Amino acid sequence: MESMTLKILYNKEVLSGHFRLGLEWKAPAISAGNFLMLRVAEGLDPLLRRPLGVYKALGSGGMGGCLGVELLYRVVGRGTKILSLKEPGEHIDVLGPLGNGFPDPGRGKKAVMVAGGMGIVPMYMLAERLPSSTLLFGARSSQEAVIADDFKGLDCKIKVSTEDERATARGRTGFTKWSAPTGRSSTARI
């Protein structure tokens, strides 16, 4: 883990209040579940770094390294608002990578990943590592659920449940409706 100054490659709003932040990254190697601590402003306000998970490793830098990392974040308060205003070409102070990552489920085992909202962030690199996995993703709304579309390019089954659909699922509390991208759905007790 080290502190470094990284160049911002892009910082794009992809969905209302949700941004993809690309950072130039050379080393050390990143693994699924790692997160970074970002100093969003110079000076003492805001004082604390903001933690954000690594969503994707960009390109291949050889020796298991990469050329950049992509973070995915939602603007919830002052720190993430300041971050959302940063432009490509600016630099940002980052500490990381931090976090223990995920245990290896073992050869031939299939993983079921369960994530809600921004909890989806560490799952992308995990799904890349674990073929034939399943992602159960809970989102606030059908609009937010499109975040899971990224996983369609991976060998990963996706089931999505949204709070707005669940509210209309015939009032059956304790049940949620998991919709597959094919439009088929199943109901499971949670």
Ligand SMILES: Cc1cc2nc3c(=O)[nH]c(=O)nc-3n(C[C@H](O)[C@H](O)[C@H](O)COP(=O)(O)OP(=O)(O)OC[C@H]3O[C@@H](n4cnc5c(N)ncnc54)[C@H](O)[C@@H]3O)c2cc1C
């Ligand atoms: C290990 C780790 C990894 C994380 N990874 C990601 C990530 O990949 N993407 C991402 O978007 N977020 C992630 N978060 C959450 C992110 O760090 C916070 O949303 C961020 O620090 C908020 O900073 P802020 O200054 O914008 O909000 P603050 O000013 O600190 O908070 C403003 C208001 O928002 C509320 N708030 C704070 N955080 C959240 C939240 N997560 N959800 C809802 N309300 C909140 C606070 O209670 C407060 O009322 C992660 C958190 C941790 C601990």
